[in-house]
Amino acid sequence: MPLEAVQQSAAAAAAVANLRSREAKTPQEAATQRSLLDSKAACLAEDSCVAIVCPRGKESGCTLRAIANSVDYAYEDCYEQIEVDEAGHILSTRVHPAYNDLLKEYPFQQVTTQTGNQVNIMLVRSPPNGVQQKLYQKYKDDILFLGISSMNDYPLKREGSHDKADYLGMFPGFLHMMREPEKVFPPHVKTLLMSQSDFSLPDVPARDYSVPKKYDFTYSASDCDVESDGTGWCGWSKNWTFVKEALGMMCGELNLTGVLVATKNKANTKAYSIPDSCKGKMIQTTYLARQQDYFDYLKQSRFAFLPQIHDASPRVSSQALAHDVPILMNWYIQGGWKYVSEHTGEFFHDMSDIRQSLLKILKGADEPHHYEPRKWALEHYGNRHSGERLLKFVEDNFADRIKLPKGTKYLLF
Secondary structure, eight states: OOOEEEOOHHOOOOHHHHHHHHHHHHHHTTOOOBOHHHHHHHHOOOOOOOOEEEETOSSBBEEESSSSOOOOOEEEEEEOOOOOOOTTEEEOOOTTTTTTHHHTTEEEEEEEEESSSSEEEEEEOOOOOOOHHHHHHHHHHTSEEEOOOOSTTTOOOOOTOOOOOHHHHHEEEEOOSSSSSGGTTTTTTTEEEOOOOOOOOOOOOOHHHHHHSSSEEEEEOOOTTTTSSSSSSSHHHTTTHHHHHHHHHHHHHHHHHHEEEEEEEETTTBOOOOOGTHHHHHTEEOOOSSHHHHHHHHHHHHEEOOOOSSOOOOOHHHHHTTTEEEEEEEETTTTGGOOOTTTTEEEOTTTTHHHHHHHHHHHHHHTTTTTHHHHHHHOOOOOOHHHHHHHHHHHHHHHHOOOTTTTTOOEEE
């Protein structure tokens, strides 16, 4: 693996030095200066090293680097570690020069290694508009674009949509949330059951059953339709019309208490209307900008209520599991259904069976270790488990297109 000299900016060098310091076994090791020859040997032996930086024109005072993105800088030489294939072509781990400019467009989302290095893969998390589709067409041969379900029914289209784009077949791979993807995606699209909510699980202790719960449930809404009482897009996304119907039974017949998060406007002057039987039993909050405030309500609840259908795997579902809180979920939800098992909670279909499911989850939530959502979630999801699956998916299907940095153990987004 030869090491070729390129130039690097002071800002980039400083950022790299900081990252390298965090990744090294000790700060002293990260700051170790060597000759260029010794640095090459050290870099080849160090998984996180991808480059060497030396003072311009010198072969002493060199240090190792974990990132090799280069820009002009007159005072240092950067020796990037590269590989050459059998045809003599250089295989680089660098991202395309347009990569970070593309990230300014909302649908495009970066992918990194476990150490934070960007890789030349970009996720498309929502339907790209016309301009964004042109950008995709321009760079699709230079960057590996993968779709990911992260907004409502995408890549499916809302009923009555006039959108002519073929999102199902647009990308060579898709991270989806469907039960039967083979019936939806064309054969050329490689698929993986994976969601944003599979990653970044909160690190919290297991439930202490000696501490009583304060609320029966939490429900997380969106406040953008408070003025219309949930009749717009946000209400549709969170299935608010069904929630109001269910609340009548939950508050009246079952006398449940709960927290309805983000059901008041940001000015705290107006709220979604709720049945009279819920008055005094439900706490309605504004949007909780500090996530810990939501978690505080969640961990004091017997279960999390997820009644939505048009949701591509709500993050609150896996967050509830990580907090050792079981979930009551709509069977028809687009994504997130994979989180429900005998260890984590219950499904319901509609008003015909929600009462039965409510009684079941309330009983199970009070029985120590009847549900073990935290244990189950940590065994199946989180950065390490999900990131390793994503890495395997890329290596199995796109190894001819992507060169990953040495030492890549899993991928994140």
